[in-house]
Amino acid sequence: MRVPSLILHEAVSRLGRAGLAGVLVALLSVLLALAGVLPQWQAVRALQASEADAQVQVQRVQRGELKVAAKPEHQALDSLRQQLPGQPQASELIERLYHLANAERISLARGEYALGIDPKTQLARYQIILPVRGSYPQIRGFLQALLGQLPTLVLEDLELQRKRIGDSELNGRLRMTLYLSRS
Structure with a gap:
């Protein structure tokens, strides 16, 4: 589906400079959100997954299913x-x-x-x-x-x-x- 350039040109001229600036600001904010927030969100998800895995391992140790061979400092x-x-x-x-x-x-x-x-x-x-x-x-x-x-x-x-x-x-x-x- 191709939008003819004449229709696009008319829509932009109806918006005017202020509307066009608003559309550009909205696009810029979406790009910033994708560039800044998305990696942080993925990092949080990875941390939550590793925390859940660690909790499972702790529960296995508490039930006696998993032995931990830790050597104390002394x-x-x-x-x-x-x-x-x-x-x-x-x-x-x-x-x-x-x-x-x-x-x-x-x-x-x-x-x-x-x-x-x-x-x-x-x-x-x-x-x-x-x-x-x-x-x-x-x-x-x-x-x-x-x-x-x-x-x-x-x-x-x-x-x-x-x-x-x-x-x-x-x-x-x-x-x-x-x-x-x-x-």
Whole structure:
């Protein structure tokens, strides 16, 4: 069914400018409603569907038809504590740290050691600050070996400096934390 253009032209001329503006505003509002409201309406419908599905799953759990295997946080923390080395092994781990430094021919000056307890997890924290001296490749190799062999060690800060531009030897400071279980 085709509307002749003459009939359409007469209808538009009868409306006048104000009527034509009204028709355009009405068309624009319909387009805006379709572009803005329709996606939101579809999103609400999807949320309602997922809410209904979640309610069905909750009812199945309450009736015992569905088992939920949730691992509480304290069980996960206990599992972590079992995997960590114990606090009595701290001196052995520090000794391993010095052996790794000797293997890379790095000199470690006397460091600072502080044992503390993490208030959130109740894990033992051995905070270590070590002055270090060696070339960049030596220090980098030492850090890679250290983090590879002591997975519970966290490198928190590394400061390196040279006295002169031409020096190949660096002076630095390592700040690390060794996490241990309290058993």
